[in-house]
Amino acid sequence: MAAKPPPARPHIGLHSSFNARSNADWGEDDVWDSGSDSESPRQSTISNSWRLPPSPSSYRRQSSPITAPKPVPRPPSNSSSSNVSFSYTHLSAPSPGSYPSNAADTTQPAKGGWTMVRKSGTSQEALCAKLPKDIDPIGDVDVDSDMVVGDFEPEMEQAAGIKAKPDQGSIKSDVIEIMNDPLHRFLRSPQPPPEPRFNHRMGHSPRSSDAEKLLRESSIRTNRRIKFIDCLSKDDVNISELRKLAWAGTPNDLRAAVWPILLGYLPLPSNLRASTLARKRGEYSSLVELAFARDRQGLDQQIWHQIEIDVPRTRPGVRLWMQASTQRSLERILYVWAIRHPASGYVQGINDLVTPFFQVFLSAYIDSDPEEFDTSLLPTAVLSAVEADSFWCLSRLLDGIQDNYISAQPGIQRSVKRMAELVARIDAPLYTHLESQNVEFMQFAFRWMNCLLMREISVKNTIRMWDTYLAEGADAFSQFHLYVCSAFLVKWSEKLRQMDFQGIIMFLQSLPTQDWGDHEIEMLLSEAFVLNSIWHNAQSHFNAK
Amino acid sequence: MSKQFQFKLVLLGESAVGKSSLVLRFVKDQFDDYRESTIGAAFLTQTITLEDQTTVKFEIWDTAGQERYKSLAPMYYRNANCAVVVYDITQAASLEKAKTWIRELQRQADPSIVIALCGNKLDLSARRQVTEEEASKYADEEGLLWSETSAKTGEGVNAIFNAIAKKLPLTAPPSARGARVAAPGATRQSVDLNRQSTAHGSEACNC
Secondary structure, three states: OOOOOOOOOOOOOOOOOOHHHHOOHHHHOOOOOOOOOOOHHHHHHHHHHHHOOOOHHHHOOOOOOOOOOOOOOOOOOOHHHOOHHHHOOOOOOOOHHHOOOOHHHHHOOOOOOOOOOOOOOHHHHHHHHOHHHHHHHHHHOOOOOHHHHHHHOHHHHHHHOOOOOOOOOOEOOOHHHHHHOOOHHHHOOOOOOOOHHHHHHHOOOOOOHHHHHHHHHHHHHHHHHHHHHHHHHOOEOOHHHHHHHHHOOOOHHHHHHHHHHHOOOOOOEHHHHHHHHHHHHHHHHHHHHHHOOOOHHHOOHHHHHHHHHHHHHOOOOOHHHHOHHHHHHHHHHHHHHHHHOOOOOOOOOHHHHHHHHHHHHHHOOEOOOHHHOOHHHOOHHHHHHHHHHHHHHHHHHHHOOHHHOOOOOHHHHHHHHHHHHHHHHHOHHHHHHHHHOOOOHHHHHHHHHHOOOOOOOOHHHHHHHHHHHHHHOHHHHOHHHHHHHHHHHHHOHHHHOOOOHHHHHHHHOOOOOOOOOHHHHHHHHHHHHHHHHHHOOOHHHOOOO | OOOEEEEEEEEEEOOOOOHHHHHHHHHHOOOOOOOOOOOOEEEEEEEEEOOOOOEEEEEEEEEOOOHHHHHHHHHHHOOOOEEEEEEEOOOHHHHHHHHHHHHHHHHHOOOOOEEEEEEEOHHHHHHOOOOHHHHHHHHHHHOOEEEEOOOOOOOOHHHHHHHHHHHOOOOOOHHHHHOOOOOOHHHOOOOOOOOOOOOOOOOOOOO
16 A cells, blocks of 8 residues: 555645634644654554663562462353453442442433532442452562563563563563552653663654654654643643544553543543542442442343454453453453443444453553453452553543444444445445445445444554544544445555456455554544535435435 | 356344345355354355256345344345345254244235255254254245255355355346346346346346
8 A cells, every 4th residue: 555645734734623623733734743653663662662671760679579470360261151250349339328329311412521429438438448358469460571471471481581572471560559649650750751662763863854753753752741731731631622632643652541531431620530530430330330240140141142253252362362361351341331331332443442441541551561461460459450541531432333233233324334335435436336336335344433443453453443432422433434434445546456256355345454563553543534524414415315 | 168147145043043144155265253243244255067068146234233234234135136045953042033034025025035944053963943844844835945044064065055056047048137137237137248248238228
């Protein structure tokens, strides 16, 4: 695919309601630089950074040598017999009294984006009360993961020769502080924390044009980071400013704080965040407690059966998702969501939608690749927080696309139909060709809507895409997404127009997006933005029915 | 030169009975313990050669099993020449679901559709819940092909597709059958490629 230069901000001014994004700030930094660091040079430095010794601060909490981590139980090969009672024992729930009498009410977002429900505070106290107990494992978990390598997989240590690469991943030293305030690392000082991996690289490539380019990119990134941190530091975050920043991509390390704010899960006033987090996490614990209060027979059999089938085959082959402790978390998230939304229940594909949230929240606590991380190493309270935050953010996302998953899936039917109408307008030759080959949009675009393109692009790509979706607002996952899907299809127009039915269908179900990075995603998003600007308020121009 | 035929085949059955695994074994001779669930449907093709050197190309729609996706199924079985309805021999409920699909096919699909009932996961026969007698008796009553397979070991997989190919009307005049369909692709019926070489370029009337 030809890497065309990005259009010169084609979207500015196309949309009359887009004032917020067209202010002077756009001129200062490069909107095409997402700051999300997925370009390949950066990847290589990440692996380099693993070789660096942990910062002195990460040793501070090491009070005792590591205790042997318990081996991770692998799921049994037959998925239907996994043990339910095992699955939620580690989640310590607050007293049942904290369970809200009408749980559904507490999740309805107020207009301002979050709910202000004053409750007894039991759940918060319960969570706080168990913190000291949960802090203990920190002392036991060695942040220098080199030691863990040997404990888990001796053969890998031998193969590596040197203790080069963390196997299980390394946990940050201040996970409890991060858990209580996702921004605590960033709001202490206005300067971003030093980035040793960058300095490390610069030392090896002096004065080359590459180095200058990297320096320039780095300064753009730093600039964007500072703006993000400025924005997030306010006592009352300016949401439109945050949306404007996030549209062009959120820095990896800030995402776990930015996404919940954009979703309305975290409140804008900074002084309410810690208490909101504690309350919502406590609430989730109560929901889990209630949902799994009885034994397996007490579960909704149909829903549980489907979840039990799908959890072991969610992102198969990815270490994080093959671990028992992650799978138990995923089961609870899906089951609790499903029983709270009986009109849809659990629908295949929702499991995919959990994974970006879980990986983003997990990333906040660790210094390594979340997909390789062993979640059983995390303190219980931290894993519970990752799970609860993922649950609430998933709920927010699904609130906007619930009719994708109810009976007959009318949301998807409508989106696919509108996508076909739009493609007929923006790429008539392609539309005509698909029609002549008897390709129905539903045959390929159903999945694009049902899984939000997650089966077509990587999780890393998805995360970058969601930065923009979340910045776009509540209906982006239904409205904006259909423009993204249309742009995505038209991208392959030339190829598709030379294929017959079989070629088209086969091509569309295994698209060559494996090498896609932020650049390709941002091109797609900008094309979708243009389409959205032109067509969204011009429904009458769509093919009239 | 030997005859070549092309047929549309649809796979139906409850979630996780092994529809995708069965097709993957048939088409690529591979097996994965864990495969992502199928969303919507997946399309694959495979060509087999019968003893008389007739070649049969299957265009396979492997559908998603979850009940929620049921409304999509007619799009895939609408013009199918043959269907493989799969159940899991270790899950009695999956045979009931298979029977529901078969009733729906008998009511809604092309009356000449060839239906095969397939009990998968034969490698797990130690945990069998559906007896061979029960399933084969039902298949006889309904006039279906029936056999048991293991996508994991490959046992019986090619056999069931071969059996289908033999039961398909390889002697039917393709032109007569083809005249009923509007265009190639989704609605194409059996096509004798010797007589009508432009399988994808049919200019049949659309009205």
